[in-house]
Amino acid sequence: MTSLSDSSKIIKPRPVNERYLDNVFKWTAQIFALTIALVLIWITVQVAIAAVPAIKQFGLNFLFQSSWNPVKSEYGVWPAIYGTIVSSFIALLIAVPIGIGVALFLSEDYLPPSIQRIFVFLVELLAAIPSVVYGLWGIFVLIPFLKNFTPLKGPGMLPAALILALMVLPVIAAISRDAITNVPESLRQAAVGLGATRWEAILQIMLPAASSGIIGGVMLALGRALGETMAVTMLIGNSNKVSLSIFAPSNTISSLLTNQFAEASGMQVSALMYAALILFAITLVVNILAQVLVKRLQKI
Amino acid sequence: MTDATFNPETLKRNPTSPRTLFSLFMSGVAGLFMTMAIIPLFIILFYLLYKGISALNFQVLVQLPPPPMVEGGGFGNAILGTVIMVAIGTLISLPVGVMAAIYLSEFSRGQLASWTRFATNVLSGVPSIIVGVFAYGVLVLTFKTYSAWAGGFALAILMLPTIVRTTDEALQLVPQDVRQASTGLGANDYQTVLQIVLPAAIPAIITGVTLALARAAGETAPLIFTALFTQFWPNWDKLLAEPTASLAVLVYNFAIVPFKNQQELAWAASFILVLLVLLTSIISRLATSTRKY
Numbered sequence: 001m002t003s004l005s006d007s008s009k010i011i012k013p014r015p016v017n018e019r020y021l022d023n024v025f026k027w028t029a030q031i032f033a034l035t036i037a038l039v040l041i042w043i044t045v046q047v048a049i050a051a052v053p054a055i056k057q058f059g060l061n062f063l064f065q066s067s068w069n070p071v072k073s074e075y076g077v078w079p080a081i082y083g084t085i086v087s088s089f090i091a092l093l094i095a096v097p098i099g100i101g102v103a104l105f106l107s108e109d110y111l112p113p114s115i116q117r118i119f120v121f122l123v124e125l126l127a128a129i130p131s132v133v134y135g136l137w138g139i140f141v142l143i144p145f146l147k148n149f150t151p152l153k154g155p156g157m158l159p160a161a162l163i164l165a166l167m168v169l170p171v172i173a174a175i176s177r178d179a180i181t182n183v184p185e186s187l188r189q190a191a192v193g194l195g196a197t198r199w200e201a202i203l204q205i206m207l208p209a210a211s212s213g214i215i216g217g218v219m220l221a222l223g224r225a226l227g228e229t230m231a232v233t234m235l236i237g238n239s240n241k242v243s244l245s246i247f248a249p250s251n252t253i254s255s256l257l258t259n260q261f262a263e264a265s266g267m268q269v270s271a272l273m274y275a276a277l278i279l280f281a282i283t284l285v286v287n288i289l290a291q292v293l294v295k296r297l298q299k300i
Numbered sequence: 301m302t303d304a305t306f307n308p309e310t311l312k313r314n315p316t317s318p319r320t321l322f323s324l325f326m327s328g329v330a331g332l333f334m335t336m337a338i339i340p341l342f343i344i345l346f347y348l349l350y351k352g353i354s355a356l357n358f359q360v361l362v363q364l365p366p367p368p369m370v371e372g373g374g375f376g377n378a379i380l381g382t383v384i385m386v387a388i389g390t391l392i393s394l395p396v397g398v399m400a401a402i403y404l405s406e407f408s409r410g411q412l413a414s415w416t417r418f419a420t421n422v423l424s425g426v427p428s429i430i431v432g433v434f435a436y437g438v439l440v441l442t443f444k445t446y447s448a449w450a451g452g453f454a455l456a457i458l459m460l461p462t463i464v465r466t467t468d469e470a471l472q473l474v475p476q477d478v479r480q481a482s483t484g485l486g487a488n489d490y491q492t493v494l495q496i497v498l499p500a501a502i503p504a505i506i507t508g509v510t511l512a513l514a515r516a517a518g519e520t521a522p523l524i525f526t527a528l529f530t531q532f533w534p535n536w537d538k539l540l541a542e543p544t545a546s547l548a549v550l551v552y553n554f555a556i557v558p559f560k561n562q563q564e565l566a567w568a569a570s571f572i573l574v575l576l577v578l579l580t581s582i583i584s585r586l587a588t589s590t591r592k593y
Binding site for chain 2 (some may be wrong): 014018019021022025026028029030032033034035036037039040042043046047050097098099101102104105106108110119121122123124125126128129130131132133134135136137139140141166169173197198199200202203220223224226227228229230234254257258261262272273276279280283284286287288290291295
């Protein structure tokens with residue numbers, strides 16, 4: 001009995017100030033976590049408010065007008081929207097099959113694991129090279145190379161889309177690979193047990209089972225392509241005209257912003273903010289869809 | 301009755317059947333796509349080595365950018381500017397990111413955590429140019445000057461998601477036993493986190509942060525109209541509230557001019573930027589592959 005009363009004397013309740021400190025720490029952590037969501041909201045509000053004058057003046061016509069004339073204060077982003085969508089579309093057209101091919105090649109047992117890891121690393125490296133370096137390489141290597149056998153005269157849609165494809169490829173490859181390796185091995189074993197060849201199993205079992213993750217990866221890549229700035233600005237030619245030829249110079253929303261922002265003032269800033277808001281809204285929707293799809297993948 | 305007898309020959313793969321050939325063909329296609337993805341990487345690295353190294357020497361690292369057509373010069377101020385802005389970015393994003401990750405992995409339950417992770421992922425998908433526009437609106441318009449602070453602020457927002465994600469993952473790798481042992485010895489929650497869990501996760505966190513730093517150093521779009529560019533060294537009397545040079549913007553500015561000497565500097569600066577990401581990627585690869593806990 002005595003030992004019990006002794007120990008109850010030794011173990012004191014936690015001092016009040018210590019419990020207080022504990023709560024302060026937890027609350028601080030929580031506040032910082034909320035900061036992330038707040039930053040997202042802050043970006044939206046900031047850009048939207050700055051765009052209000054332009055929204056009031058131009059309304060929805062802004063989306064379909066083609067003239068961008070600071071002198072006359074006429075602004076429209078149709079050519080930029082067209083260029084953004086077309087360049088991203090061409091980039092995905094190239095990057096999706098190659099990206100999924102790479103994902104399959106690196107998830108099947110074609111290579112011994114140690115070599116496979118090196119290839120995975122190399123593909124990741126493609127994503128790590130800064131955008132501006134892709135632009136530099138595009139200007140001095142890719143465009144002169146393409147000029148040799150295409151009607152390309154200088155910067156244009158084609159080199160920009162090709163570089164974009166290269167830049168989003170690792171996104172598609174990495175997420176598709178995750179999705180494919182997450183498919184339960186038993187599904188493949190069942191398919192092979194029923195007599196399927198490797199590619200019958202891949203095309204009829206593995207890819208359909210991994211489809212939501214792969215589509216999520218493609219959406220993520222789309223978001224990347226739509227918002228990609230430096231390489232595209234350096235390669236697309238920055239011509240504010242809608243041209244159906246992929247060899248002609250074009251424009252994207254992000255390249256419009258890059259070229260005009262530093263020297264803009266007054267209504268032009270607001271018009272650029274309006275353009276930024278449109279880009280932000282598009283990428284936000286695409287990204288949220290992608291997140292939802294990728295999240296569903298994690299639940300499998 | 302003969303139908304029912306088992307013929308083992310039917311289990312053999314026919315090497316010339318269309319199904320087998322198709323499978324082989326598709327394997328070839330996958331290998332071809334793999335090659336197509338990797339070859340551009342090697343071509344780019346080759347050009348960076350070939351054009352970058354030849355333009356690189358000691359004076360390039362310490363001198364100021366030259367005017368067009370003048371030999372010599374370098375980008376010392378751009379290196380300094382990049383270091384300053386990445387440092388500002390880290391000082392802002394590191395505490396916020398690590399605390400947010402501590403909340404996510406240690407204290408959160410349920411909805412708020414999953415929403416925060418969602419917000420982190422969405423934030424990492426925001427185009428860097430939008431972050432630049434945002435920093436321009438928040439700092440450049442308010443203080444009426446381009447500054448290293450605005451550039452650093454923009455970089456901080458870009459680094460934040462990476463830091464949160466890597467720290468969150470690093471903390472979750474620390475086994476639950478360690479936390480229970482700490483609590484069992486009478487430690488508070490904050491003592492457990494700050495003195496036990498965080499130190500255990502530090503190597504992985506440092507790796508993640510270095511990777512974020514290297515990526516931030518190559519970001520150009522958010523700096524173009526927040527920090528702008530300058531041919532000069534920072535004037536310390538202005539407390540960095542003036543246009544500041546950076547390697548990334550230097551590459552952009554010097555890539556689109558027709559002057560040979562400036563183009564060469566652009567290649568040299570690109571080489572440094574890529575070397576930075578290359579080294580940090582390889583080191584982080586090695587560090588995470590040997591990590592044990």
